[in-house]
Amino acid sequence: MHEYSLIQSLLDVVDAEARSRGATAVHHLRVQVGELSGVETELLASAYELFREHTSCAGADLEIVPVPARWGCPDCGAEIVRGDVLRCAACARPAQLETGDEILLERIEMEVA
Numbered sequence: 001m002h003e004y005s006l007i008q009s010l011l012d013v014v015d016a017e018a019r020s021r022g023a024t025a026v027h028h029l030r031v032q033v034g035e036l037s038g039v040e041t042e043l044l045a046s047a048y049e050l051f052r053e054h055t056s057c058a059g060a061d062l063e064i065v066p067v068p069a070r071w072g073c074p075d076c077g078a079e080i081v082r083g084d085v086l087r088c089a090a091c092a093r094p095a096q097l098e099t100g101d102e103i104l105l106e107r108i109e110m111e112v113a
Contacts, residue, residue, distance in 0.1 A: 003039060006103065007047040011055050014108055018056040021112055026060040028109035034067040034100040041066065060109075069100025 010031070018026055033039050041064050048062045071080040073088035074096040080086060086095035 003043040003047045004051070006039065006044065007051050010048075010105060011051060011057055013105060015056050017108055018110055021110065023056065023110035024113050025111040026056045026108060027111065028061055028063065028107070029057065029105065030063040030065060030107040032065045032067050032102055032104040032106050034069065034102045036069050036097070036100045037103050039103060056110075065106065067099050067102060070098045071095040072098045 010029070014026060014029065017023075031044075033041055033044065045062060045064060048057075052058055052060065052062075069082070071082075071086055072078060072095065073080065073091060073093050075093045076088060076091050078088050078090050080088065080095040087093070088095065
């Protein structure tokens, strides 16, 4: 379960940010998780509940924002419709994944004294 190591890294990053800003509390985290990232969002949420105790995130809720996979043409920018052949109909270039494989800490809401 790499979700545990992801959460541990997330908590390390948030703790470092909170310390560097003199935060007295962290209230909310928002994380974007792409559908092709290989992360099970339920396991991620469960790991967060397990590991956040005794960290700056002990009282913070975790919002997980799912990001759908989206492909496009790297040359002409045409969007490749989900379920179509992953090749641009206009210029025949192979499609490029534009979103859907990310794991991104988007937002930290903290209280600073």
